[in-house]
Amino acid sequence: MTDETAGRVPRSDNAMAMDARVRRRRAAESRFRAYGLIACLIGVAALVTLLATVLTNGIGAYRQAFVTLEVALPADRLDPDGTGTRESMQKVSTFGYGPLIAEAVERTLADRGVVIEGATPEDAAGLISREAPAQLRNYVLNNPEVLDQTVEFNFLAGGRIDGYLKGRVTMESAQRDSNVTPEQLQIADVLQEEGILSLRFNPGFITQPDASDQRPEAAGLGVAILGSLYMMLIVLVLALPIGVAASIYLEEFAPRSRWTDIIEVNISNLAAVPSIVFGILGLAIFINFAGLPQSAPIVGGLVLTLMTLPTIIIATRASLRAVPPSIRDAALGVGASRMQAVFHHVLPLAAPGILTGTIIGIAQALGETAPLLLIGMVAFVRGYPSAPPGGLFDPASALPVQVYNWTQRSDPAFVERASGAIIALLVVLITLNALAVILRRRFERRW
Amino acid sequence: MNDMRLVERQVDDREIKIAAKDVQVFYGTTHAIRDVNIDIKDRMVTAFIGPSGCGKSTFLRCLNRMNDTIDAARVHGSITLDGQDIYDPQIDPVQLRARVGMVFQKPNPFPKSIYDNVAYGPRIHGLSRSKADLDEIVESSLRRAAIWNEVKDRLHAPGTGLSGGQQQRLCIARAVATQPEVLLMDEPCSALDPIATAQVEELIDELRSQFSVVIVTHSMQQAARVSQRTAFFHLGNLVEYGETGQIFTNPQDPRTESYISGRIG
Ligand SMILES: Nc1ncnc2c1ncn2[C@@H]1O[C@H](COP(=O)(O)OP(=O)(O)OP(=O)(O)O)[C@@H](O)[C@H]1O
Numbered sequence: 103m104t105d106e107t108a109g110r111v112p113r114s115d116n117a118m119a120m121d122a123r124v125r126r127r128r129a130a131e132s133r134f135r136a137y138g139l140i141a142c143l144i145g146v147a148a149l150v151t152l153l154a155t156v157l158t159n160g161i162g163a164y165r166q167a168f169v170t171l172e173v174a175l176p177a178d179r180l181d182p183d184g185t186g187t188r189e190s191m192q193k194v195s196t197f198g199y200g201p202l203i204a205e206a207v208e209r210t211l212a213d214r215g216v217v218i219e220g221a222t223p224e225d226a227a228g229l230i231s232r233e234a235p236a237q238l239r240n241y242v243l244n245n246p247e248v249l250d251q252t253v254e255f256n257f258l259a260g261g262r263i264d265g266y267l268k269g270r271v272t273m274e275s276a277q278r279d280s281n282v283t284p285e286q287l288q289i290a291d292v293l294q295e296e297g298i299l300s301l302r303f304n305p306g307f308i309t310q311p312d313a314s315d316q317r318p319e320a321a322g323l324g325v326a327i328l329g330s331l332y333m334m335l336i337v338l339v340l341a342l343p344i345g346v347a348a349s350i351y352l353e354e355f356a357p358r359s360r361w362t363d364i365i366e367v368n369i370s371n372l373a374a375v376p377s378i379v380f381g382i383l384g385l386a387i388f389i390n391f392a393g394l395p396q397s398a399p400i401v402g403g404l405v406l407t408l409m410t411l412p413t414i415i416i417a418t419r420a421s422l423r424a425v426p427p428s429i430r431d432a433a434l435g436v437g438a439s440r441m442q443a444v445f446h447h448v449l450p451l452a453a454p455g456i457l458t459g460t461i462i463g464i465a466q467a468l469g470e471t472a473p474l475l476l477i478g479m480v481a482f483v484r485g486y487p488s489a490p491p492g493g494l495f496d497p498a499s500a501l502p503v504q505v506y507n508w509t510q511r512s513d514p515a516f517v518e519r520a521s522g523a524i525i526a527l528l529v530v531l532i533t534l535n536a537l538a539v540i541l542r543r544r545f546e547r548r549w
Numbered sequence: 550m551n552d553m554r555l556v557e558r559q560v561d562d563r564e565i566k567i568a569a570k571d572v573q574v575f576y577g578t579t580h581a582i583r584d585v586n587i588d589i590k591d592r593m594v595t596a597f598i599g600p601s602g603c604g605k606s607t608f609l610r611c612l613n614r615m616n617d618t619i620d621a622a623r624v625h626g627s628i629t630l631d632g633q634d635i636y637d638p639q640i641d642p643v644q645l646r647a648r649v650g651m652v653f654q655k656p657n658p659f660p661k662s663i664y665d666n667v668a669y670g671p672r673i674h675g676l677s678r679s680k681a682d683l684d685e686i687v688e689s690s691l692r693r694a695a696i697w698n699e700v701k702d703r704l705h706a707p708g709t710g711l712s713g714g715q716q717q718r719l720c721i722a723r724a725v726a727t728q729p730e731v732l733l734m735d736e737p738c739s740a741l742d743p744i745a746t747a748q749v750e751e752l753i754d755e756l757r758s759q760f761s762v763v764i765v766t767h768s769m770q771q772a773a774r775v776s777q778r779t780a781f782f783h784l785g786n787l788v789e790y791g792e793t794g795q796i797f798t799n800p801q802d803p804r805t806e807s808y809i810s811g812r813i814g
């Protein structure tokens with residue numbers, strides 16, 4: 103031992119020996135691993151609970167109680183002019199169809215010899231959704247050849263009957279409920295046994311527009327999905343090029359100066375601004391100042407573009423910065439211009455990051471509710487927006503707003519609808535994220 | 550004896566390709582290059598030697614304005630290429646870099662195929678008329694960089710999948726493919742084995758017939774082998790510049806002498 107090492111603790115030369123320090127280090131390592139594992143488990147548990155709740159609550163919205171009835175469509179009542187033209191048939195409102203359905207119910211019950219004590223014909227007709235006459239009317243208007251025939255038709259059952267089949271409504275609750283009587287539930291029991299009333303897959307939940315408070319069974323996401331789709335299109339078309347162009351300029355061309363620093367700080371700040379502020383901004387600028395229509399996807403899309411821009415810019419700049427500078431040097435060194443260096447070499451390498459950032463930004467925008475409430479996207483919209491570009495100015499709803507809207511309604515059937523809408527939203531989000539992962543895998547290149 | 554004199558006279562006759570006058574380089578407040586005056590002659594190999602951090606790379610990067618890409622770097626003084634001031638606002642640095650090619654200290658192939666790495670320069674400068682032309686350029690460049698035999702079967706494999714030394718030679722091929730008039734090489738052999746080094750030195754010797762080559766090297770032997778003129782840098786100053794033989798056998802400055810004999814480094 104020389105003088106220099108004198109006084110130091112001698113190191114154990116035996117790699118097999120477990121001295122106190124080694125044990126402490128190992129203990130610290132396994133402790134840390136345990137913390138990490140616990141954190142992951144908590145996260146996974148939270149996610150699983152969330153998904154399980156949403157799925158159990160919402161999956162019912164995709165199945166709906168339908169009543170299959172033979173309904174007679176006499177021409178003399180549905181075609182007053184006797185011409186068989188659309189104009190003539192349009193003169194008959196839904197009030198003309200209601201009795202036809204009531205008669206069909208009555209006849210069906212009579213045919214099967216179903217007698218329920220204390221049940222009136224109104225009770226029986228009340229099993230069918232109030233939306234049913236409109237359903238039937240649309241069908242007849244689109245298929246005039248069925249006049250004077252008897253057709254089999256699947257009518258939506260009323261929301262309470264649907265709830266009864268799903269266990270939400272019981273005999274006891276029906277006694278206290280002004281919207282349904284125990285007799286109706288008894289009829290429903292019989293019809294279910296006869297196979298006339300059953301739960302079936304309900305495509306209308308995806309395709310139909312929203313319905314009023316009294317008709318939860320008819321409410322669908324069609325308009326909301328279209329509205330969200332239109333807004334995502336606008337966000338993609340505007341935010342991606344603007345964001346990428348801004349990032350390339352800031353990262354590759356702009357000289358480092360006080361101005362670029364200020365811009366940089368402001369972009370970061372913008373990313374932290376609460377989304378409702380963007381809604382106020384959109385209301386003030388796009389609706390009050392620019393005079394764009396309320397509730398329109400164009401306004402929602404513009405507001406969401408503003409919100410998404412910082413996300414895209416930050417992600418793009420980060421992925422541009424992650425490209426090693428030696429690649430730029432290499433390109434410049436063989437006489438490429440800065441633009442060629444960026445477009446031929448840097449951008450392709452940054453593309454996976456940019457795509458991921460963009461998709462995450464769009465997914466965020468898709469789930470955003472608050473700013474849309476302020477620009478009137480919460481309105482009750484029954485009509486589908488037309489095809490873009492004109493349709494961008496038509497009133498529409500949006501998926502998250504529809505969820506919010508339905509949770510506000512009193513009928514418990516809407517709770518199921520809202521959860522069903524959340525499922526739709528989650529499916530879209532998961533698809534988008536999967537897309538991000540796939541694109542990333544696809545384009546990722548190592549250097 | 551007569552032959553020697555003939556060679557020397559030829560050397561002196563060569564015209565000046567690059568002339569640097571009073572060049573100063575600052576990185577922010579750091580004064581990295583001080584008062585460098587140097588004439589680099591055409592069709593000749595000039596070696597820059599000096600201890601690490603003395604500014605060889607920095608000065609080399611002035612010669613094709615690669616320092617423009619570093620925000621903090623400022624260059625003063627004048628550098629002319631064929632009598633034209635390369636820092637003149639009229640000069641397009643992109644054009645300049647096509648004429649003055651560069652091989653960097655760290656190998657930096659594009660994350661593309663070997664073929665695309667070499668073909669990139671000719672493509673953007675429109676040096677080939679046809680695919681066959683381009684193939685020809687790629688092959689001859691790879692041959693000159695002494696890497697053809699190793700990669701000829703996998704031209705479409707990624708250039709980043711090569712070994713460090715192969716990558717360095719790929720970068721040399723890429724620089725040669727654009728047919729520059731001046732080739733700046735920053736320690737091109739630092740990652741190469743002796744055989745590849747010998748091949749690259751052969752290439753440098755061959756390039757001398759068409760280009761002027763400036764090579765930064767930490768190997769005295771290499772400088773002595775390949776260069777006709779040698780410049781010794783120390784702490785940002787150009788200490789001594791002259792015929793390679795004279796620098797190595799009879800240095801004028803005591804700092805040069807101690808560096809060459811291994812006392813500073
Ligand atoms: N980008 C930069 N920013 C700030 N200072 C720099 C930068 N590049 C180089 N320098 C400084 O300039 C000086 C010269 O560096 P340079 O890279 O030219 O040295 P070198 O002679 O090439 O050394 P080596 O032989 O190790 O490559 C060093 O002191 C270095 O710290």
Ligand SMILES: [Mg+2]
Nearest residue numbers: 605606654735
């Ligand atoms: Mg260097």
